[in-house]
Amino acid sequence: MHVLLNQQRGFASKAMLETFIEFTFEAAHTTPPYPHPHGHTFKAQVILTGTPDPYYGWSHDFRDVEPVVEEVRKELDHKYLNDIEGLSMPTLENVTRWIWHRLDGRIAGLDRVVLRRGADGHAEGCSYRGAGQTFPAAAAG
Template sequence: MQIFKKFTFEAAHHLAANVEAGHPYSRLHGHSFSAEIYFSGNPDKKTGWVIDFALIEQHIEDIKKDLDHGYLNDLEGLSNPTLENIAIWIWERLYKVSTKVSKVVVMRGSCGEGCIYEGP
């Protein structure tokens, strides 16, 4: 069984390290990102939950404090903040608190782009 939680964040970044000079992504720009975090497992016999949504919300708020209205390139582990690396970055933080995390989806809705990461 899978459960999921969605959240959004606004952030700026640039990808100058991995694109040619003059590429549009080499300049500082921002996006409205959305993310979906999935957790897999069997519901606990006592609580009926795969995982407590209150616990999920607490950890997502911690992640959002770093991401929201920030400059992604300044975050440790995100010097090259592609969609792929953002998804991995989120996964690594959540996996530390719950091994039930099974999938991280990060999207730039206005661009129609996204990334799905299902772990190493």
């Protein structure tokens, strides 16, 4: 019955879902050319892709994903990023890659990590996909 309902809802066998889990953390760092430690509020999105389960319709059970993501969040939250192994130069781009590598191989369907810092209305960000993955081509203008 559920399989039939999901097929009626458009969950075809070749369909792909993109889901995400988001977390925030507060952290400080020092990066050239800024010699003084300073902090940011960071917001990370972990974006997953997968095919819909024929019964539930989801591509990932967040009960499996959340503990792994929470472990990474705790490694970053209220920390001085320069002191974390692998983050001696904790630029936005390097922190994004660091999060990816902490999750890669631990969460099926990991597509990309997006990291933003700053308040709404004035934020900077970076998106990272691991080696061998490509970003969609930019639309012709």
